Structures are given as structure tokens and as C-alpha cells.
Amino acid sequence: MATVLVLIDQPGEGLHKSHRELLTIASGLGGAAVAFLGDLNEAVAQELGARGVRTIYRPSSADVGEFLVAGKAAFLAATVRASSPSAVLLGNSFEAKEIAARAGVQLTSGVITDAVAIGEDFSVTKSVLAGSYAVEAKVITGTPLITVKANTVDVAPAGDGGAPEVVTVDSAMPARAARITGRTAKAASGRPELTEARVIVAGGRGVDGDFTPVEELADALGGAVGASRAATDAGWIEHSAQIGQTGKTVSPQLYISAGISGAIQQKAGMQTAKVIIAVNKDADSPVFEIADFGVVGDLFKVLPQATAEIIKRRS
């Protein structure tokens, strides 16, 4: 039976939703094995077993992560050589794409990024040119390395498989690599991860320095907070909240855009959302061209009213 190798990089305390999605896709395509980076605690190992993973591959050296990307890529390539999977699935973060990129060169294997669906023959559906085209692409040389966007499948329920076998894989440490010499942790917001969130409320220059109405609506909906580049450049919110061409690409069930004009670079990151709601003072804003429901109005009036109404209906 075909085995699909899933790279799980630094899950921390427990698997993320996006990891479970990758495992669901891999199981559907034959069966999942895991190349694992980071601390493997018992709960994670158990969940992997319950999700049908029979084998977990781990690097023999603990510090592959101290070298920027090169160490992780060498580990992934070595695992592919050792286990000959029919394909490799990774997340769609910048780092995951780069791990795939370098492993691809080492393995003479093609890489496809931004997958939203994978067929039985490992053909990949993705959008290109800022979402204006849907293409089907296929790796024609080597082991397909595919990075998959979050929120593309429903996570299958876990079964009750036993503990997976753990196999150690040796890989050479890169001779010439950049070293990570400092790490500052960012404050956790307590809100869902942007790329995984079902609901995102995003604010732009129109919030004028005050994200409170955006955050309160996001919290009422259990959603994440996003932003335009104008808002992150102004320093009103972390750069990691930026959505668009040079920020995150998201495909939530619901995207509420507030005080954002809807420039092409912003649209590139959010126009595959299922439902888009826009609130903007200016009726001519391009964001209204792609909104399913648009309000021409002041976000400082409209958002708090919506938040209060949601809380009222829930109680």
C-alpha cells in the first residue's frame, strides 16, 4: 500500500489542526508515516498512532533546527531515501516550502506549493496569479513534495491504533548553513492561528490605530484578527497579522474586512474565503466588488453593534 510521508515540524505541546488535516489527506491516499521534528511527547505519539501512523521518523541529532532550513531539509531528504514514500506532504508556511525546496533539489524531485486538493495520482489543485486562475499541476520527476494549505479538508476522527514505531534517521549536518543565534518568543494572543481560523476579522487603515472593535467582534465570533499592510506598517498590530501577498494567505469560512480598501495585494490573500463581509465608509472601495455582504458605513458604529447583537442572540 502507498505510504505518504507527512512532515510535522515543531508542534509544541500537541498537534495543530493543520497537522491533523495533513494526516487525514495522507490516510485517504493510502496511509500516513510521519517525519517528526521537535519534542515528541507521549500524547502526540499516541494521537499519531490513533490517526493511523505506524512509523515516526526522527532525526538522530537534536540540533538540526539550529541551522536555518538546511538541517531540516537534509533530514527530510534522508527520511525519503530511507522510507521511499509515494509522496511527501508538508504545511504551507514559508519554512515548510523551503524545506521542500531544498529536499527537492537533493532528491531530484519536483515541488508544488499551495495545494488545496490532491488527487489519487498526486495531481494537485491550486490557485495562481493572486487567485485569478485555478490550475492542476503534477510532479513528473521524483517523489512529489507537496505543501498543502490549511482548511482544505475536514479532519477525520481518530481511531484507536497502537503506539507507532519510532525510527531514527541519520542525516549529515550542513557544512555551510546560517545559524539561529537568538530567539524571542512573541506574545500569544489566545486567538486561533490565522491560517487555520474558520473566522477572521481584519482591520485596515480605517481603524486609525484602534483595533478594539475588530478584536471584540473577532472574540464574539471565536475568530482570529487580521490586518492590511497599512495597519501593520503603522505599527498598530503585529506584522504576523498581515494578510495578503506578502503576509498570510487565508481561506476561512468567513472574512470580515473593516476599514480596508481592498487593493490587489490584500485581495491576493483573502479572496478564496467562503463568505466575505466588508465594512467601509467609501462606497467606491474595490473591496465591495468581492463582498457577499457589504456595508457602506463607519466601522466604529457598525462593528460594536454587530458584536453586541451576537452576544445578545447567544445569551
Add this chain to the structure above:
Amino acid sequence: MEDASQAGLDIVVLVKHVPDAQFDRHISGEDRTTVREESILSELDEYALEAALQIVEAHGGEAAGHRVTAVTMGPPAAASAVKKALQIGAHAGVHLSDEALAGSDAAGTSRALAAVVRHLGAVDLVLTGMASTDGETSLVPAQLAERLDLPQVTFASSLEVQQQDGSWSLTARRDGDVYSETVEATLPAVVSVTDQINEPRYPNFKGIMAAKKKPLTTLSLEDVGVDASEVGLAGAWTRVLTADPRPPRSQGTIISDEGDAGIRIVDFLAAQKLL
């Protein structure tokens, strides 16, 4: 090859000629490749060029022997991306142009660009944008580092190079979701930069005039020692099977706030079963 440390920094900036996102962009033809009319120097590569110019300026300028070479790979029209880079301030330009390059994927592009870098000799720093605005894969910089066996420093949001005891090294910041990282490497290295790193300058009249006298070399695959079968459609490791324009999102209901728009949003959410 000269000794790079004594001759000053040799910086290569990779600039791509891409379709302007301000216009509708299309895919066409049997091979489903991007239509390249109305193309410009990729905006995201302007940040890499600016970073290169700032490094040169911080270390004594051209007079100190530092040099920035803008390199592009693409059809004849792609030369205009290099010309723009020369107008902005690059000192020399290189255009790798060959019919066999058409349809290259990231693997082929990185193979060809790595060959150009090797052909140029003692390069200290290869700077790239964080992604091309048409391909949007961000694969090329990492693959270049792999192929050139150089340290990879990608998505740098700040970058400084220092010289100590005659050898150069760099310090960069990389902002992730969970961490902000400090990264160090010795030169030579491959560095991609984000749009957070600086404010790119515009070409001025003096720059536009000076650019006309700057060297622009056109190279073929043969010049850089790459076989045509390794690049282009023939050498691609991936293939695009179908490409369909997505129907544009249709506009929904647009209302003007008459004091109850917040409630009407919630009604809409309830109707869509999103509450």
C-alpha cells in the same frame, strides 16, 4: 577569481521581470505559461536591490570596491528589469536569455541562476526578493542556496553585514509567527528579504542618465555551461496540466448604514449559518 575580501563586496541581486499586477494577468498556450506583456521589475525584488545598495553605502560605496550586479533570467523583454535596476543604482547588469529557458519551473530556474552566479566568479552575497509576484512560490532562493552549497538566510526583515579580520559575515532578523529569530552566517551567502526590510528608492534623472553607460551583458545557456535539457519545459520536474480562469467573485448585497447595519450583518450571518 579574485580574492573577494580584498576587492570589496561583490553583490548579486536577482531581479525578475513579471506581469504587472495592476492589469489582468493571463495564462495561455499549449504549455500553460504566464503571458508576459505589460511586465515590470518585480516590486518585491526592489527591496533586495535597495538592501544591496544600502550595504554598499554603509561600507564606503563603489569607491571602496563594492559592486552590485543585477541579474535576470527571462525572454528578451526581461532586459528591461535589469535596465530599471541599473537606473535605480546597480552597477552592472546580466541577462540570461535563451529560448530553451521558456517554461522553467523553480528547479530549472534555480539551476540556471546558480550557473550564472558561478559564472560571475567570486560573489559574496546573492540577494533575492521573498517571492516572485507571478510564480509566488518562494522556492528559488532556498534551492539556490542548496545548489550553491551556501548558507541560506531567507525572509530577512533586517540585514547587516560586518567585516572582521578581513572576512565578512552577516546578521539578519527573521520574523515568524511564534518567534523572532536572529540569524548569523559567514559570507558568501544567499539572502532573501521581505518587504519589511526597507523603503526602496526610485530612479532619479541622474540615475536614468548614468544607467545608459553601465555594462549590461547578455548570456546564453552555453555561456554558463547549462544543457538545454536541464531547464525550460524539457527539464521541468513539475507540469501544469490544466489552467482555468476563475470566475471573478460576484458582488453581493451592498447596503448603506441606516443605524442598523450591525444587526443586518448578524442577520446575514444567521442566514448563512455562520453564527
